[in-house]
Amino acid sequence: MENKIQIENVSFVYSPGTTYRTDALDDVSIGFEKGKITGLIGHTGSGKSTLVQMLNGLLKPASGRVLIDGEDIWEKPKEISKVRFRVGLVMQYPEYQLFEETVRKDIAFGPKNMGMSDEQIAKSTETVAKIVGLDESVLDKSPFDLSGGQKRRAAIAGVMAMEPEVLVLDEPAAGLDPEGRNSIFAAIADYQKQKNATVIIVSHSMEDMARWCDNVVVMSHSKVYMAGTTDEIFERASELVSVGLDIPEITRLMMLLKKRGLDVDLGAYTVDAAIASVKKLFDENKDR
Amino acid sequence: MKNISIGQYYSANSPIHRLDARTKVLLAILYIVVSVLCKNVFAFALLLISGIFTVLLSRIPLRIILRSLKPIIIIMLFTVFINLFMTSGDRLLFEWKFIKIYVEGIYNAVFMAVRIVILIVGASLFLTYTTTPIKLTDAIERLLWPLKKIHVPVHEFAMMMTIALRFIPTLSDETDKIMSAQKARGAGFDNGGLIKRAKALIPVLIPLFVSSFRHADELATAMECRCYHGGNGRTKMTVTHMRFSDWFAMLLMVALGTAIVFINIYGKGYSM
Amino acid sequence: MGEPFIRVENLEFSYDDEENPIPALRNVSVDIASGEYVAVIGRNGSGKSTFAKLLNLILEPTGGHIYINGKDIADENMTDEDVFAIRRDIGMVFQNPDNQLVATIVEDDVAFGPENLGIPSAEIRKRVDEALATVGMSEFAKHEPARLSGGQKQRVAIAGIVAMLPKCIIFDESTAMLDPVGRANVVDMMEKLNREQGITVITITHYMNEAVRADRVIVFNDGEIVADGKPAEVYANSELIQRAGLDLPQCASLVEGLKAYGISVDGDCTTPEKCADAILRAIGGSRGK
Numbered sequence: 001m002e003n004k005i006q007i008e009n010v011s012f013v014y015s016p017g018t019t020y021r022t023d024a025l026d027d028v029s030i031g032f033e034k035g036k037i038t039g040l041i042g043h044t045g046s047g048k049s050t051l052v053q054m055l056n057g058l059l060k061p062a063s064g065r066v067l068i069d070g071e072d073i074w075e076k077p078k079e080i081s082k083v084r085f086r087v088g089l090v091m092q093y094p095e096y097q098l099f100e101e102t103v104r105k106d107i108a109f110g111p112k113n114m115g116m117s118d119e120q121i122a123k124s125t126e127t128v129a130k131i132v133g134l135d136e137s138v139l140d141k142s143p144f145d146l147s148g149g150q151k152r153r154a155a156i157a158g159v160m161a162m163e164p165e166v167l168v169l170d171e172p173a174a175g176l177d178p179e180g181r182n183s184i185f186a187a188i189a190d191y192q193k194q195k196n197a198t199v200i201i202v203s204h205s206m207e208d209m210a211r212w213c214d215n216v217v218v219m220s221h222s223k224v225y226m227a228g229t230t231d232e233i234f235e236r237a238s239e240l241v242s243v244g245l246d247i248p249e250i251t252r253l254m255m256l257l258k259k260r261g262l263d264v265d266l267g268a269y270t271v272d273a274a275i276a277s278v279k280k281l282f283d284e285n286k287d288r
Numbered sequence: 289m290k291n292i293s294i295g296q297y298y299s300a301n302s303p304i305h306r307l308d309a310r311t312k313v314l315l316a317i318l319y320i321v322v323s324v325l326c327k328n329v330f331a332f333a334l335l336l337i338s339g340i341f342t343v344l345l346s347r348i349p350l351r352i353i354l355r356s357l358k359p360i361i362i363i364m365l366f367t368v369f370i371n372l373f374m375t376s377g378d379r380l381l382f383e384w385k386f387i388k389i390y391v392e393g394i395y396n397a398v399f400m401a402v403r404i405v406i407l408i409v410g411a412s413l414f415l416t417y418t419t420t421p422i423k424l425t426d427a428i429e430r431l432l433w434p435l436k437k438i439h440v441p442v443h444e445f446a447m448m449m450t451i452a453l454r455f456i457p458t459l460s461d462e463t464d465k466i467m468s469a470q471k472a473r474g475a476g477f478d479n480g481g482l483i484k485r486a487k488a489l490i491p492v493l494i495p496l497f498v499s500s501f502r503h504a505d506e507l508a509t510a511m512e513c514r515c516y517h518g519g520n521g522r523t524k525m526t527v528t529h530m531r532f533s534d535w536f537a538m539l540l541m542v543a544l545g546t547a548i549v550f551i552n553i554y555g556k557g558y559s560m
Numbered sequence: 561m562g563e564p565f566i567r568v569e570n571l572e573f574s575y576d577d578e579e580n581p582i583p584a585l586r587n588v589s590v591d592i593a594s595g596e597y598v599a600v601i602g603r604n605g606s607g608k609s610t611f612a613k614l615l616n617l618i619l620e621p622t623g624g625h626i627y628i629n630g631k632d633i634a635d636e637n638m639t640d641e642d643v644f645a646i647r648r649d650i651g652m653v654f655q656n657p658d659n660q661l662v663a664t665i666v667e668d669d670v671a672f673g674p675e676n677l678g679i680p681s682a683e684i685r686k687r688v689d690e691a692l693a694t695v696g697m698s699e700f701a702k703h704e705p706a707r708l709s710g711g712q713k714q715r716v717a718i719a720g721i722v723a724m725l726p727k728c729i730i731f732d733e734s735t736a737m738l739d740p741v742g743r744a745n746v747v748d749m750m751e752k753l754n755r756e757q758g759i760t761v762i763t764i765t766h767y768m769n770e771a772v773r774a775d776r777v778i779v780f781n782d783g784e785i786v787a788d789g790k791p792a793e794v795y796a797n798s799e800l801i802q803r804a805g806l807d808l809p810q811c812a813s814l815v816e817g818l819k820a821y822g823i824s825v826d827g828d829c830t831t832p833e834k835c836a837d838a839i840l841r842a843i844g845g846s847r848g849k
Contacts, residue, residue: 044709044739058468081474089472096462097469099494109491113474144498148604158473175655175736177604177766178807204740207810246740249769249810249832256836262843271810275817278839282823285843422664454664457706506659509618513652514673514720515644525671525684 003031004166004198005055005087010064012050024050026222027064032166032215037192037199039209039230041245042219048202049092051219055168055200056087068166085114088164092171094155098143103134103154106143110162121161128160131194132187149180153187160191167191168200173208181205185212206248210234210269218245234269250274296356296416303533304346305418309427311534315541316414322545323406327552332402334551338544339406348417356412357405364404371397425449436519443519455503459496466495563630565594565728565760566615572623573610581622584610586783588624592762594727597754599771599791600764602780603805608764611780612730615762616650617643648677651721655733657713658705666708666716667692667701673724684723691723692716694757695749711742718749728760729753735765747773768795768809772830779804792828811835 012025025047032038042048053059054066057073057080065072073083088110091097100106104125111121129139132153138146143154156172169188173181189212192199203209209216209230216233218225220243226233233240237247237255247255248269254277257264265277304312326332343353357364377392415424429446436442467477470491477488571588574581585607592598602608613619614626621634633646651673654660663669667688674684692698695715705713714734721729731750735743747770754761763774771777772791779787779794781804787794795801798808798816808816815829815838827838 043741053468056472058471081471081476084472084474089469091465091469091472094469096495096499097466097473097491099491099498109470109475110473113476162473175733177805179603179805244741250814253811253814253832253835256832257839260836260840262840271813271817274810274814275821278814279818279821279823281839281843282818282821420664422668450664451662454662454705457704458658461706503659506654506656507662510652510654510660511662511672513616513618513647514724515647515676516672517640517644517676521678523675523678523681523684525668525675525681525688527681 002034004034004069005032005200006067006070007031007051007054008065008067010051010054010061010066012047012054012059012062014050016062023047023222025054025061028222028224029064030217030224030227032198032200034198035192035196036214037189037201037212038215038217039213040200040202040217040219041204041206041209042225043244046219047222048219049170052089052168052170052200052202055166056089057083058089081113085110085162086164087166087168088159088162090156090159090167090169090172092174094159094172095143095148095151097158098151098155101142102140103143103146104139106154107139107158107161110158114162116162124161124163125157127194128157128191131160131190132157133183149176149183152176152180152184156184156187163195164197165195166198166200168202170202171204172201173203173205181208188212204246206240206246206251210248210251218243230269231267235267237266237269296352296412297420298348298352298417300347300418302345302347302418304342304413306533307418307537308528308530308534309419309423310431310528311530311537312414312419313424313427313431315537316411318538318541318545319410319414320407322541322548323403323410325545325548325552326399326403328555330555331548331551332399334544334548335406336402339409342413343409346413346418348413352417353409353413356408356417360404360408364401367400367404368397371400421453422450425453443522447519451507455500458503459500462499463492463496466492466499563627564591565596565629566590566592567627567630568624569627570624571611571614571621571626573607573614573619574622584783585614588783588785590778590785590788592760594760595754595758597751597761597773597775598763599774599777600762600780601766601768601771601777601804601806606780606804607783608780609732612652612732612762612764615730616647616652618652644677648673648724649727650730651724651726651728652730652732653714653717653721653734655736657710657717657737660717660720661705661713664704664706665701666697666703666705669705669716670719670723673720677724687723687725688719691719694722694753695719709742710738711745714738714742714746715749718746718753722753726759728762731761731763731765733764733766735767735770743767743770766806768807769831772809779806781805791830792834795830 007028007030010025010028014022014024028051040048050059054061060074066074068083068086073080098106100109107125107128108121111124116124134150134153134157138150143151146154160167172188173184176184185208188199188201191197201213213230215228216230217227218233218240225243226236226239234251237251240247250271251269254264254266254268254274258266262281264281265273268274268277323335326335372389372393373387375390375393375396377390379391380388381391382389425446429442432442475488475491568588568590571585573585574583588611600608600611610619614621617633626633628646628649661669662672670688670691671684674687692701695718697712697715697719700708700712705716708716735746738746750761750763751773753759763770765771772795774791777789777791777794778785786804787797787800795809795812798812801808809830811829811832815825818825825838825842827841829835829838
């Protein structure tokens with residue numbers, strides 16, 4: 001297990017020295033495993049959005065270090081934009097950043113800023129368009145003529161086209177319908193696999209976290225509340241509830257069944273695992 | 289950026305703050321008119337004293353008042369110099385090559401400086417410092433109401449102002465987010481020459497325009513759903529009434545004006 | 561029983577697109593009674609939002625009729641006053657809370673609707689205070705909307721509608737942009753307005769866990785109503801839900817998955833609580849055999 005990004009004792013405060021002063025991160029240390037999808041969960045204001053903006057140098061820690069492959073990204077502050085190409089950040093509602101005449105040009109904006117050659121850009125655009133599921137015909141349309149779901153995918157493609165080693169997404173599926181959500185997450189998983197990238201996803205949806213993430217980091221009150229593999233975290237579902245976070249519906253069902261005296265697997269946080277566990281209950285009952 | 293404050297409203301509970309916004313608009317206008325009427329040293333002295341009295345009454349710290357003068361320092365210095373060197377009179381004070389300074393020049397320069405200070409401090413004291421933008425808009429709407437008779441869209445203008453004020457924080461927030469998003473795609477905003485920098489703003493400005501139009505469009509629908517149909521037949525939740533203090537304040541201002549006119553006529557000080 | 565509150569008959573709607581109009585609704589007929597709590601679900605572009613916008617005349621039908629309290633609102637003889645009356649009776653809360661708030665102070669915003677209706681000042685004051693209390697935002701009356709959270713803004717928007725004393729409130733994806741806490745607050749609010757004040761609530765949503773809290777679920781697909789019934793009934797038809805591009809509640813998927821093993825769990829399985837009951841009943845039943 002190797003960490004791609006390591007956060008060391010990072011603190012950050014908004015509006016220091018004013019009445020609006022708020023701690024956003026309080027001595028946070030956490031690693032993000034290489035080649036894995038890590039989910040970042042927590043309430044609004046728990047510090048997760050701030051943490052995300054630390055990862056690509058949009059915000060500078062007030063204290064502490066952010067390491068990528070063991071190197072401090074703020075070693076050479078002038079070259080911070082290079083970090084932004086290595087760590088691609090997709091902000092919330094990224095479709096609001098679209099501006100070019102065509103989708104193709106918009107996707108090329110990041111790669112151009114990087115200094116990629118035209119050939120490379122064309123190749124990269126083709127690859128990411130396929131990953132996010134945008135047809136060739138859509139690429140020559142104006143981004144403003146697309147449907148909501150298509151806009152979202154075009155915007156995500158714009159970051160993927162820079163071929164970042166680390167892809168960070170803040171609520172990538174917010175406001176989309178179930179089909180839209182699934183296609184976004186599938187695209188992210190596909191990118192991860194193709195590039196062996198490290199992926200970090202911020203989301204409020206526990207069901208999506210349970211389904212797509214290898215690891216989960218839980219933030220609460222500007223600190224890391226717990227971190228571990230998805231299995232480990234959802235096994236401690238009652239602790240999630242105690243900090244006021246949601247848990248997958250299916251986990252809640254398992255907890256309810258347990259409470260009423262049934263011997264179910266509390267670690268079942270996906271529908272398939274729950275089916276297996278409940279089926280076992282029925283089988284045992286039949287044998288008796 | 290959430291902490292952005294619109295205008296320079298200074299929250300306090302002073303007699304000036306409590307005046308009706310309409311009164312304050314009228315007071316500001318009157319005060320400026322009075323300051324233009326001043327013709328001699330005594331008149332100016334009275335004007336200054338009344339000004340200082342009002343500042344004290346408003347409970348706004350002096351440094352905040354002085355801050356409002358910062359942007360006009362250049363203009364003030366320029367006017368002072370022009371008056372100092374360009375006024376000719378009888379009593380020559382100083383001469384060097386082509387530069388001649390007369391006593392009258394000094395008076396003129398000082399008078400002009402005081403006038404500008406009074407203008408700015410008076411306007412910001414009555415308007416921006418002690419009145420919230422929204423109350424100001426309301427007051428202007430009500431003062432200009434008679435103009436509706438000649439088809440001036442007074443209500444529409446005021447509604448536009450209100451909405452603009454409402455959306456300043458929203459849009460400034462959005463600008464921040466879009467800039468971060470474009471920075472994440474490698475856009476740079478703080479390097480290169482003027483043209484390069486202007487060009488770098490395109491990826492921010494276009495999404496901002498698009499988003500403004502979306503705001504406008506959705507807001508218009510939402511307003512329609514809440515039965516908005518212009519100013520006709522519209523009532524107000526809070527109707528402010530002119531109180532005794534409002535009339536008294538205006539009476540004082542008129543008294544000040546009258547006093548200054550008298551001093552102009554009978555005062556034999558240094559007049560300009 | 562007289563006329564239903566809302567009666568929709570053979571409603572058609574097409575978006576103008578120069579040559580080829582895009583049909584958004586086809587032959588939609590449905591009745592909604594006064595005091596109902598209805599969830600309208602469907603994928604993006606299924607016509608559910610169009611349906612909502614037709615009900616209070618933001619859009620005008622291209623065919624068919626909508627009767628509100630027996631009055632045909634698509635009638636050409638509708639006066640402005642009639643339109644205002646419809647909009648006063650049927651309020652609408654939209655998706656983006658920022659784009660609904662007009663004023664720079666919370667209470668001024670809540671007053672906006674009643675002011676438009678020309679209600680006397682004292683009465684507006686009373687309504688605004690009551691509406692803010694209803695949504696639990698009284699302590700924020702003098703705040704600027706810009707400093708509130710998304711969920712709080714949305715509650716202010718709801719108060720703005722409540723102050724107009726509507727008979728019905730349509731929530732057009734009003735929870736889509738909120739975090740879980742804000743979303744839960746807004747959904748609680750819907751339920752409260754329906755249960756305590758008898759307001760007809762129509763909520764348009766993607767979230768099935770919101771839909772299952774309604775009394776009735778209407779499913780739109782491709783401009784048509786494909787299902788209409790109690791949440792448990794509608795979600796029992798997993799094939800239809802999937803065809804409409806929607807998710808099953810996880811508990812319903814579990815029950816669906818158990819079927820493959822020949823285990824049947826009967827009853828309402830739309831929420832974990834109900835599903836746990838159903839599973840216990842089913843196990844008890846199998847034990848009895």
